[in-house]
Amino acid sequence: xxxxxxxxxxxxxxxxxxxxxxxxxxxxxxxxxxxxxxxxxxxxxxxxxxxxxxxxxxxxxxxxxxxxxxxxxxxxxxxxxxxxxxxxxxxxxxxxxxxxxxxxxxxxxxxxxxxxxxxxxxxxxxxxxxxxxxxxxxxxxxxxxxxxxxxxxxxxxxxxxxxxxxxxxxxxxxxxxxxxxxxxxxxxxxxxxxxxxxxxxxxxxxxxxxxxxxxxxxxxxxxxxxxxxxxxxxxxxxxxxxxxxxxxxxx
Amino acid sequence: xxxxxxxxxxxxxxxxxxxxxxxxxxxxxxxxxxxxxxxxxxxxxxxxxxxxxxxxxxxxxxxxxxxxxxxxxxxxxxxxxxxxxxxxxxxxxxxxxxxxxxxxxxxxxxxxxxxxxxxxxxxxxxxxxxxxxxxxxxxxxxxxxxxxxxxxxxxxxxxxxxxxxxxxxxxxxxxxxxxxxxx
Numbered sequence: 381x382x383x384x385x386x387x388x389x390x391x392x393x394x395x396x397x398x399x400x401x402x403x404x405x406x407x408x409x410x411x412x413x414x415x416x417x418x419x420x421x422x423x424x425x426x427x428x429x430x431x432x433x434x435x436x437x438x439x440x441x442x443x444x445x446x447x448x449x450x451x452x453x454x455x456x457x458x459x460x461x462x463x464x465x466x467x468x469x470x471x472x473x474x475x476x477x478x479x480x481x482x483x484x485x486x487x488x489x490x491x492x493x494x495x496x497x498x499x500x501x502x503x504x505x506x507x508x509x510x511x512x513x514x515x516x517x518x519x520x521x522x523x524x525x526x527x528x529x530x531x532x533x534x535x536x537x538x539x540x541x542x543x544x545x546x547x548x549x550x551x552x553x554x555x556x557x558x559x560x561x562x563x564x565x566x567x568x569x570x571x572x573x574x575x576x577x578x579x580x581x582x583x584x585x586x587x588x589x590x591x592x593x594x595x596x597x598x599x600x601x602x603x604x605x606x607x608x609x610x611x612x613x614x615x616x617x618x619x620x621x622x623x624x625x626x627x628x629x630x631x
Numbered sequence: 632x633x634x635x636x637x638x639x640x641x642x643x644x645x646x647x648x649x650x651x652x653x654x655x656x657x658x659x660x661x662x663x664x665x666x667x668x669x670x671x672x673x674x675x676x677x678x679x680x681x682x683x684x685x686x687x688x689x690x691x692x693x694x695x696x697x698x699x700x701x702x703x704x705x706x707x708x709x710x711x712x713x714x715x716x717x718x719x720x721x722x723x724x725x726x727x728x729x730x731x732x733x734x735x736x737x738x739x740x741x742x743x744x745x746x747x748x749x750x751x752x753x754x755x756x757x758x759x760x761x762x763x764x765x766x767x768x769x770x771x772x773x774x775x776x777x778x779x780x781x782x783x784x785x786x787x788x789x790x791x792x793x794x795x796x797x798x799x800x801x802x803x804x805x806x807x808x809x810x811x812x813x814x
Contacts (some may be wrong), residue, residue: 470720497723572724573718600731621703 382469385417391432400477410539412480419484429463461578474567478615498604500575504561521563529603633776636772642797647739648691655745659782723751
């Protein structure tokens with residue numbers, strides 16, 4: 381089984397311009413992501429997919445594995461699907477270009493799960509803070525007993541009928557035994573499924589929540605969720621960027 | 632036909648979709664190459680004929696092949712198959728996608744295959760079949776072994792059997808005597 385990692389790296393980020401090319405102590409953010417992915421043991425190749433010549437030029441200094449995609453794609457999935465169409469591989473792991481601290485072990489765990497032939501796998505992290513629960517940018521996910529996603533939402537799911545007000549108003553951290561999960565935008569798909577996925581029509585729930593992964597559930601497919609203790613440090617804002625710089629100082 | 636399981640007829644009654652392998656099932660497995668690298672294959676018109684009828688009766692028909700060639704793609708398009716996937720390395724993944732896409736359970740899918748790559752589907756699907764010239768270790772793992780060899784109308788045999796089990800074959804023949812339903 382040939383497993384590859386594809387890192388989509390777009391330049392026009394609305395909240396933080398040119399973010400994937402921002403410098404993190406001598407290396408761009410996307411280069412740091414790339415180098416983290418290279419550390420993964422069971423991966424055959426790592427590629428960067430981009431629609432920007434600027435990103436291409438910058439990345440050429442450390443890799444030849446750059447795939448140019450059209451800049452007209454409506455979604456990240458379409459971009460990945462276009463990128464891998466001509467690459468001979470069985471499984472694609474999609475790691476966002478703004479996750480410089482992604483753990484290699486997590487990607488390894490993700491690719492290992494394909495031994496049981498699921499079509500799509502993603503990752504979740506237990507939420508600690510009530511503040512994160514209320515944040516609509518933190519996507520929540522609920523799962524069944526097989527750890528397959530039941531629903532993804534910007535709302536808080538599940539609802540806690542008996543202690544809802546108490547939870548939201550009187551707690552800073554989420555008390556045991558309550559469990560809420562945050563969805564991290566790291567995906568693995570079989571190539572066959574990815575091509576099918578990019579052919580599916582946009583769904584009603586997907587459009588409402590602005591969450592592309594809902595298209596998979598709306599069409600009846602399953603997404604296997606892996607729990608991780610890695611807390612995504614995606615870089616979306618200037619504040620996130622400064623935090624990342626600090627984090628590098630600590631290491 | 633050789634029946635390896637004693638509830639084959641019951642199994643056939645539940646079938647709503649028929650999936651098949653191309654080389655060795657829909658063809659005799661032979662591939663002719665010319666000097667330009669073009670491929671040629673011989674199909675049996677008996678197999679193609681029944682597909683329009685199956686589709687009209689709301690069966691879903693599809694092919695999953697490990698090989699990739701224009702000549703096969705064109706034939707699948709010509710037959711208006713609901714689903715066809717080419718160059719597949721792991722057939723089980725495509726089978727699982729097919730199941731979800733058409734909202735089917737294993738019991739509702741018949742699969743015809745003749746080689747090792749087909750085994751993962753053959754042991755899972757609702758009704759499994761293989762041509763008479765398949766290897767013994769494939770024959771041991773299916774519900775039905777047809778009398779025909781690959782390319783001799785294997786797909787037709789299984790289609791007729793399924794249609795017959797659901798009392799659809801007789802009405803099809805009666806209707807056809809009156810009207811031409813070649814669509």
